[in-house]
Amino acid sequence: MFKKNHFLILSILIASQFNAQKMQNLAKYVNPIIGTEKMGHTFPGATVPFGSVQLSPETDTLSYEINGKYNPDVYKYCAGYRYEDKTIVGFSHTHFSGTGHSDLGDFLIMPTVGKLKLNPGTAQHPGSGFRSGFSHQNEKAEAGYYQVKLDDSNILAELTATTRVGFHQYTFPKSDDAHIILDLMSGIYNYDDKNVWTYVRIENDHRITGYRQTNGWARTRTVYFAMEFSKPFKSYGQKNYDGKQPYRGFWRKWNQDENFPEIAGKKIRMHFDFDTRDNEKIQVKMAISPVSQANALDNLQKETPDWNFENIKSQAQNDWNKELNKIAVNTLSENDMVNFYTAMYHTFINPTTYMDSNGEYKGLDQNVHLAKDFTNYTTFSLWDTYRALHPFFNIIQPKRNNDMVKSMLAHYDQFSLKMLPVWSHYANENWCMSGYHSVSLIADAIIKNTFTGNPEEALAACIATSNKRNYEGIGEYIDKGYISAEKNGTSVSNTLEYAYDDWAIAQIAKKLGKTDVYNEYVKRSENWRNVFDKSIGFMRPRLSDGSFKREFDLLSTHGQGFIEGNSWNYSFFVPHNPNALIDAMGGKKKFGENLDQLFTMHLPDEFFADTEDISREGIIGGYVHGNEPAHHVAYLYNFIDQPWKTQAQIRKILTMQYQARPDGLGGNDDCGQMSAWYIFSSLGFYPIAPGSDDYSIGSPSVKNAKLNLESGKVFEIEAKNQSVKNVYVEKVELNGKPIKDFTIKHQDIINGGKLVFWMTNKAKK
Secondary structure (H helix, E strand, O other): OHHHHHHHHHHHHHHHHHHHHHOOOHHHHOOOOOOOOOOOOOOOOEOOOOOOOOEEEEOOOOOOEEOOEEOHHHHHHOOOOOOOOOEEOEEEOOOOOOOOOOOOOOOEEEEEEOOOOOOOOOOOOHHHOOOEEOOHHHEEEEOOEEEEEEOOOOEEEEEEEOOOEEEEEEEEOOEEEEEEEEEOOOOOOOOOOOEEEEEEEEOOOOEEEEEEEEOOOOOOEEEEEEEEEOOOOOEEEEEEOOOOOOOOOHHHOOOOOEOOOEEEEOOEEEEEEEEEOOOEEEEEEEEEEOOOHHHHHHHHHHHOOOOOHHHHHHHHHHHHHHHHOOEEEEOOOHHHHHHHHHHHHHHOOOOEEOOOOOOEEEOOOOOEEEOOOOOOEEOEEHHHHOOOHHHHHHHHOHHHHHHHHHHHHHHHHHOOOOOOOOEEEOOEEOOOOOOOOHHHHHHHHHHOOOOOOOHHHHHHHHHHHHOOOOOOOHHHHHHHOOOOOOOOOOHHHHHHHHHHHHHHHHHHHHHOOOHHHHHHHHHHHHHHHHHEEOOOOEEOOEOOOOOEOOOOOOOOOOOOOOOOOOHHHHOOOOOOOHHHHHHHOOOHHHHHHHHHHHHHOOOOHHHHHOOOOOOHHHEEOOEEOOOOOOOOHHHHHHHHOOHHHHHHHHHHHHHHHEOOOOOOEOOOOHHHHHHHHHHHHHHOEEOOOEOEOEEEEOOOOOOEEEEEOOOOOEEEEEEEOOOOOOOEEEEEEEOOEEOOOOEEEHHHHHOOEEEEEEEEOOOOO
């Protein structure tokens, strides 16, 4: 028995060593700085794959309102950090990646030396507060690690993370006046009244615990924390900025500003004071929890049991390498390698783990729940991510995507309205954007056999969500087949998105053999026809009386019935039935002419003046890659027998919209959707209509790739004669058999095999 066990252990060790040798260091290609300049809205700090903590620098956290008016600059700070800035105000523990809306930025920490300053100061006068100047020359951002020198205090700041713990390491100069500031007022999307309440308890001379309750984009969000220092602080203090006379303790026997064991209020900043030797390192660990201070402390002790910063950094980077090695590619250039693996990195940040190490989390009912058989996730930017991110997960991260579906069904169960998520995070529904696209994600997982839960219950949740008559025009949509322009500012795009989502529900029903449900929802999926004006060949807002709106501008993005787009972008949005759309537009020739015009037209200056979230960098002709509604459009040439135009446009988009530099993204990364588009298109195929098992063939930019699937199977891609100029596909074969319809099936990939492209510089018409 001993010999058998000994042999088994030896075999496992040999296999582990073999796998370790086989794993490439792909993290070296990740550059988290990409997307931090201009419109990308990514953050450069330290996180692990799908981690709860995103520990990153803030270069500013502007107030959403100035004198009661919207502050246009706050949109720039959705991730807290902008590459263009020259000062850092501190390092906080929670961030969105690539969104067009702001929140989070919890628990900001900043090391300083010299005279204590408990205000952040301004970018114009950083010396007036605790912020510091910095240089990008002294900044390093890697997967799982961030480093920067704070010039004003000569402190080297280093950050790494586990799933639930942010780990700081600060190298101080010699000083008897060193401080670490904990700012509990700071936050992204910072309304003056965002902080509802904050509580801090000093446990001893190196540990504090507490919580922060905020009312930002998420209306009721409470995050608990446990924070430890590697060195006891010699003193500490706090200041409450509520504007009230501070309470001095019972009969004024205590001074609450200095060395008082606990403090509570809306606007609190604290300082912890140290004596430091030259080059002395002080480390700080902060764990967060959605449930309790006790759980935060448990997370801290389980995930960071010691003070070995290098070990935690190495573990974080090893975690990234494990995920990145799920696809091994060779590309034409080093920059392409950087773009590819940075895109993979960005796709594996969100959604984020939302539960403690013991499985507990706070649900939408604000009660504590236990995730018994799944990892609970949050940060569902579904209007963006249903298109490519979650279909990508169904290939590369099927177990996680299964858990994400289960998380959304838990959301449904806990929600008094009995709706699936629209845009949710931290046990809150934000109601952002349109459609009920969680049904698309669920349908895609069921059709592709990723979901292991009860599909009957999943279908019931989808149907219930699609029939919420008092939500965003659904009642009128059900009754009339469209949403009228008088009643809804995004009536056309809502109608189109509901029609697609209804088709997705129909696919679940079809798989489960529910013919009556299938027929009902297939019929609903044709409602796109009700906002298609045949007289002009485009989507157009329709009035309650059935007539089309007279005052109409195909190019305008405002007041025309569309969200984040115009009629040109949305008139191609029937991903579930492109052949019917082609017929409605006048046939293949006319449809092709419209596609050509979309990619070559010139947009007037007014188009850009009317919108805050579209930059010229994100546009090719009238095609807006920086927003999602047209992400599938370049692939539609395949449906009109012009695949060479799909191939040319895909390679143009890959080249123009993704570059290995700080401003290298042509729009918000939107929780990984932009990056998922890049990965799919680089590999040579794309899911036009999630909920279908079809992928449309494009033009790969990689030389070759291996998709190492969770099942142990491998799907290989090879592009023969690949070059910058050879953007056209002469022929394509799957497992030695030619593909003539420019479509491959999901099962073709999951079964393993080989997809071979023969590339050329001449369009094959």
